Each structure stands twice: as structure tokens, then as C-alpha cells.
Amino acid sequence: AQSVTQLGSHVSVSEGALVLLRCNYSSSVPPYLFWYVQYPNQGLQLLLKYTSAATLVKGINGFEAEFKKSETSFHLTKPSAHMSDAAEYFCAVILTHTSGTYKYIFGTGTRLKVLA
Amino acid sequence: GAVVSQHPSRVICKSGTSVKIECRSLDFQATTMFWYRQFPKQSLMLMATSNEGSKATYEQGVEKDKFLINHASLTLSTLTVTSAHPEDSSFYICSASNRVTNTEAFFGQGTRLTVV
Numbered sequence: 001a002q003s004v005t006q007l008g009s010h011v012s013v014s015e016g017a018l019v020l021l022r023c024n025y026s027s028s029v030p031p032y033l034f035w036y037v038q039y040p041n042q043g044l045q046l047l048l049k050y051t052s053a054a055t056l057v058k059g060i061n062g063f064e065a066e067f068k069k070s071e072t073s074f075h076l077t078k079p080s081a082h083m084s085d086a087a088e089y090f091c092a093v094i095l096t097h098t099s100g101t102y103k104y105i106f107g108t109g110t111r112l113k114v115l116a
Numbered sequence: 117g118a119v120v121s122q123h124p125s126r127v128i129c130k131s132g133t134s135v136k137i138e139c140r141s142l143d144f145q146a147t148t149m150f151w152y153r154q155f156p157k158q159s160l161m162l163m164a165t166s167n168e169g170s171k172a173t174y175e176q177g178v179e180k181d182k183f184l185i186n187h188a189s190l191t192l193s194t195l196t197v198t199s200a201h202p203e204d205s206s207f208y209i210c211s212a213s214n215r216v217t218n219t220e221a222f223f224g225q226g227t228r229l230t231v232v
Contacts, residue, residue: 034220043122043209043223044160090159101165101173103150104211104221108159 002027002093004074006107014115019063019078021110023091026072033074034092034104035065044090050074061085086114118144120212122224129200129231137195137227139210145190146212150221151183154207166193200231 007022025031030052036044048059055067065076076089091107119142129135139149147168152160164180166172166187174180182204184196193212197204207228211221 036223041207041226041228043120043225044211045223046220049220101167102148103162103165106160111157 002029002031002095003105004033004091004093004107006091006110008110009108010111010113012113012115013081015083016080019076019081019085019112021076021089021091021112023065023074023076023107024072025074025091025093027093029096032094033065033067034094035059035063035074035076036090036092036106037061038088038090038109047076047089081112081114083114083116086112088112118142118212118222120146120210120222120224122210122227124227125225126228127230129229131201131231132199134196134198135200135229137197137208137210137229139193139195139212139224141191141212141222144212145214146193147190147214148212149187149193150211150213151185151193151195152209152211154209154226156207160209163195197229200229202231205229205231 003026005024033050035047038044047063048057050057050067058064063078089110092104095105096102121140123138149166151163154160163178164172164174166185168187172185187193209226210224213221
């Protein structure tokens with residue numbers, strides 16, 4: 001069954017430093033993978049998604065993620081953190097059933113803190 | 117991206133009353149809508165999946181008589197919390213997708229429910 005694991009529930013970086021948020025997946029079939037961001041008391045906003053096209057996926061706000069099959073990873077990165085990047089980040093995978101129905105499975109989330 | 121509107125954003129109700137939360141897809145037809153519950157500083161817990169015109173599929177442990185879901189049209193799904201109790205207080209989020217967008221779910225802004 002498909003699942004995702006996010007390593008590190010809290011990550012702190014200095015403003016201007018590299019952001020690296022880790023996500024590993026488990027899937028018996030080529031997965032569809034996503035990164036979402038959530039600001040306090042709001043819904044989720046899609047940052048980027050991998051749908052078996054290019055392995056390096058560029059998203060909004062300068063974020064990108066690389067799909068590495070050999071490592072079963074889909075880590076999220078940003079070269080230079082901004083104060084506005086402070087938020088909760090969720091990795092997700094689509095779980096599909098033979099019936100054709102599907103649902104999204106979310107990781108436990110990583111709270112990013114950006115230090116001035 | 118597509119827009120999903122969730123209403124209300126905040127609601128306070130008395131214990132024993134029922135509360136209805138609406139989720140509307142504003143610019144696309146949502147054949148599938150998902151309802152999540154999110155506890156403080158935790159990930160999203162899928163409560164149920166609703167497909168337009170059919171009964172919702174509830175996740176294990178979610179009381180279907182407690183959390184009534186209706187997906188009567190391709191643009192509207194509702195979640196009714198019946199006989200609410202303080203332990204039902206939480207952040208509820210909906211998301212919507214269809215066969216075209218099934219590689220991306222669009223999220224509502226969330227509803228903060230407080231039962232007093």
C-alpha cells in the first residue's frame with residue numbers, strides 16, 4: 001500500500017539558508033506525489049506534484065522537489081528561506097483502489113520555522 | 117488552480133446542536149470530495165470520501181450517523197456534525213477533485229468548529 005513518511009516534525013533554518021524537508025514514500029506502483037503547505041487556520045495549498053514526468057519538479061514560491069526512485073524519496077528544497085516560508089508542510093501520495101476510487105494519504109507534517 | 121470555497125470559516129455551537137459545513141467547487145465539477153479532520157499540530161485525518169450521487173465512503177472509526185455527508189451536486193458537498201459535543205471541536209477541511217484533476221486535490225479554507 002502507498003504511504004509517505006516525513007522525517008522531522010520540526011525544522012528550523014535561518015533566513016537565506018537552504019530549506020530541506022524530507023519525505024520518503026512506499027509504493028508498489030509508480031506513485032503520484034505531492035507537497036502541500038498550510039498556513040495557520042487555513043486549508044492546504046499545492047506547492048508541487050510529481051506525476052511520473054520529469055523527476056525534478058519545480059513548484060511555486062521557489063520550491064522544488066526531486067523524485068528519486070532508488071532512494072524512494074521526494075524531498076522538498078528551496079535554496080534560500082524567506083520569513084514567509086514559515087508554515088506546516090505536508091507530503092502526500094495518492095492511494096488508488098482496483099475499483100477506481102482513490103484517496104490522498106498525508107504524511108505527519110513538518111513545521112518549518114525561519115529564524116531572522 | 118481551481119477554487120474550492122468552504123463555509124463557514126469559524127462556527128461556535130452549543131453542545132447537542134447540529135452544525136452544517138458547506139464545500140463548494142466554484143469553477144469545476146467535483147465528482148469526488150474528501151472531508152478531513154485535523155487536530156492541533158497534527159496531520160489531516162481522512163473522514164470520508166463522497167462521490168456525486170452516491171453514498172459517502174467512511175473511514176474506519178468514523179461514525180456515519182454522527183458525521184452526515186451529502187454530495188447532491190457536482191459543485192456542493194456538505195458535512196453535518198449532528199448532536200455536537202465538545203470533543204467534536206476541531207478543524208475540518210474539504211477537498212475536491214474530478215477525473216481530470218484527479219492528480220491534484222483542491223482544498224477549502226477549512227472550518228474551525230468549537231462546541232461549547
